[in-house]
Amino acid sequence: MSYVTVTDLHKTYAGFPILERVNLSVEKGTFVSIVGASGCGKSTFLRLLLAQERPTRGEITIDGQPPALEPNRDRGIVFQRYSVFGHMTVRENLIAAEALGATVWGVLPSRARRKAAEDVADAALERIGLAHMGKAYPASLSGGMQQRLAIAQSLIAKPRILLLDEPFGALDPGTRASMHDFLLEIKAEWDMTVFMVTHDLSEGFKLGDRVLVFDKVRWDPHEPHAYGATVTYDFDARNGGIPFQSLSIETVEEITV
Amino acid sequence: MGYALTLLPFVLVLFVYMGASDIRLAENPSDKILPAPSTIVATAERLVGEPDKRSGEILFWNDTGISLVRLALGVGIAALTGLVAGLLIGLFPYMRSTFSGFVAVLSMVPPLAVLPILFIAFGLGEVSKVALIAIGITPFLIRDLSQRTVEIPSEQIVKAQTLGASSLAIALRVVLPQLLPRLIQGVRLALGPAWLFLIAAEAIAAEAGLGYRIFLVRRYLAMDIILTYVAWITFLAFIIDLLLRSAGRRLFPWSEPAGGSGL
Numbered sequence: 001m002s003y004v005t006v007t008d009l010h011k012t013y014a015g016f017p018i019l020e021r022v023n024l025s026v027e028k029g030t031f032v033s034i035v036g037a038s039g040c041g042k043s044t045f046l047r048l049l050l051a052q053e054r055p056t057r058g059e060i061t062i063d064g065q066p067p068a069l070e071p072n073r074d075r076g077i078v079f080q081r082y083s084v085f086g087h088m089t090v091r092e093n094l095i096a097a098e099a100l101g102a103t104v105w106g107v108l109p110s111r112a113r114r115k116a117a118e119d120v121a122d123a124a125l126e127r128i129g130l131a132h133m134g135k136a137y138p139a140s141l142s143g144g145m146q147q148r149l150a151i152a153q154s155l156i157a158k159p160r161i162l163l164l165d166e167p168f169g170a171l172d173p174g175t176r177a178s179m180h181d182f183l184l185e186i187k188a189e190w191d192m193t194v195f196m197v198t199h200d201l202s203e204g205f206k207l208g209d210r211v212l213v214f215d216k217v218r219w220d221p222h223e224p225h226a227y228g229a230t231v232t233y234d235f236d237a238r239n240g241g242i243p244f245q246s247l248s249i250e251t252v253e254e255i256t257v
Numbered sequence: 258m259g260y261a262l263t264l265l266p267f268v269l270v271l272f273v274y275m276g277a278s279d280i281r282l283a284e285n286p287s288d289k290i291l292p293a294p295s296t297i298v299a300t301a302e303r304l305v306g307e308p309d310k311r312s313g314e315i316l317f318w319n320d321t322g323i324s325l326v327r328l329a330l331g332v333g334i335a336a337l338t339g340l341v342a343g344l345l346i347g348l349f350p351y352m353r354s355t356f357s358g359f360v361a362v363l364s365m366v367p368p369l370a371v372l373p374i375l376f377i378a379f380g381l382g383e384v385s386k387v388a389l390i391a392i393g394i395t396p397f398l399i400r401d402l403s404q405r406t407v408e409i410p411s412e413q414i415v416k417a418q419t420l421g422a423s424s425l426a427i428a429l430r431v432v433l434p435q436l437l438p439r440l441i442q443g444v445r446l447a448l449g450p451a452w453l454f455l456i457a458a459e460a461i462a463a464e465a466g467l468g469y470r471i472f473l474v475r476r477y478l479a480m481d482i483i484l485t486y487v488a489w490i491t492f493l494a495f496i497i498d499l500l501l502r503s504a505g506r507r508l509f510p511w512s513e514p515a516g517g518s519g520l
Contacts, residue, residue, distance in 0.1 A: 050415070071415050071419045072418065073421040076419055077419050079415075079416070082410035082416075083412060083416055084416075085413060085431060086435070086511055087434045087435050087511050087512070088434075096420065096430070097420050099430075100417055100421060100422035100426050100427075100430060101422055101423075101426075102421075103426075104425050104426065105425060105429060106423070106425070106426025106427070106430040107430070137510065137511040138511075153420075154419070157419065157421065
């Protein structure tokens with residue numbers, strides 16, 4: 001069943017179409033990688049999913065909810081940078097994931113809920129391997145640690161979908177590889193529906209169940225801004241992107257046995 | 258070596274002053290324009306130690322107390338106003354379109370030109386002096402803090418929204434804490450003008466205060482008293498700046514920039 005449904009989505013900035021006729025249906029628990037050249041509208045698509053911006057036409061629904069007008073707790077986001085609060089310690093950042101939305105003042109209303117949030121935060125610290133850094137401020141963390149914290153912070157709010165905007169773009173290759181493993185483990189644990197924008201094709205295929213490519217289908221050399229982009233390829237990337245080959249090998253094995 | 262270099266310009270200035278003073282005093286031993294350092298020290302000792310014959314109070318400490326209270330009130334009111342207005346203007350687009358132009362124009366009004374209005378409106382008492390300081394530095398603080406608010410990465414605001422935060426929660430829990438260290442920096446920068454407005458207001462109409470005393474004894478060419486007061490004001494300003502800086506470091510350890518905080 002479709003969990004995230006995108007229907008006839010258009011987005012236009014100052015008369016220039018960026019996205020046009022995007023239709024998409026994503027099942028719960030799918031990891032969707034979004035790739036494409038710079039300026040192809042993949043970040044715009046993510047902002048529309050986030051409800052940071054509203055579509056010019058068409059709509060996005062998540063789990064049958066009415067389209068959102070502003071970012072809310074249904075959507076978790078991890079940006080490339082500035083995703084955690086620099087003025088809070090690592091542990092406070094995780095507690096804030098519960099506290100900010102708890103009351104209109106952004107504080108937990110009772111001692112019991114405070115204790116519960118602290119327990120959740122401590123468990124998360126343990127899980128992401130930052131238990132020894134709980135009292136540190138994010139500025140003293142490495143880039144990989146900051147992104148692990150940002151992901152944990154988003155997941156504590158239990159969003160329906162998790163959005164990742166080039167989350168590992170600022171990391172070195174070694175850290176990036178270990179972040180991939182971390183993210184795959186997390187995904188298996190939480191059965192999250194994830195949308196990740198990335199520049200790195202191999203990263204997209206390694207992590208994604210589906211890889212969407214955004215590109216312009218129509219192109220006028222005299223009017224490069226005349227047309228918007230849409231989903232041009234929709235790969236099934238499970239089993240390392242070669243589901244049919246593995247199927248055939250299994251079949252061959254069956255035959256030989 | 259570092260300390261020696263720091264002290265060097267001070268020592269040089271002292272030597273130049275002593276030389277010039279010597280030359281003038283050699284020509285005319287009763288010269289009042291450049292009193293000898295020994296005279297200044299003697300005067301300073303008298304000022305801080307001997308009570309006034311009429312009131313029985315030591316005027317030096319009395320002046321200091323009165324001026325510091327005026328300064329603290331003026332700067333405090335300005336800081337609070339600047340913080341609240343800066344946050345609202347920086348965070349909410351409607352506030353920005355309504356007030357940012359107004360504040361920009363307001364900050365161009367020369368505060369000293371408004372001083373007569375304050376005297377007329379509030380009388381010659383404490384209110385007009387505190388008001389001058391507050392009016393003088395509030396527009397600067399509002400503009401500075403609203404700009405700092407705008408500079409907070411939008412990612413942080415969006416992130417807070419995805420955690421379910423209301424506008425109030427974003428203002429109080431995300432923006433306000435990040436503004437406080439910047440408020441301290443802004444106040445440190447505004448303290449120079451604040452002292453200027455304090456001394457100007459005291460010079461024109463007051464019955465006590467550091468600026469009042471300097472302008473009073475100017476009539477008698479009492480350079481030894483003036484120099485003592487100037488040195489004392491400089492010292493106070495320096496100490497206040499130092500206290501604010503260390504308070505900022507202690508209260509907001511996360512805000513320390515990587516390359517140190519400069520002067």
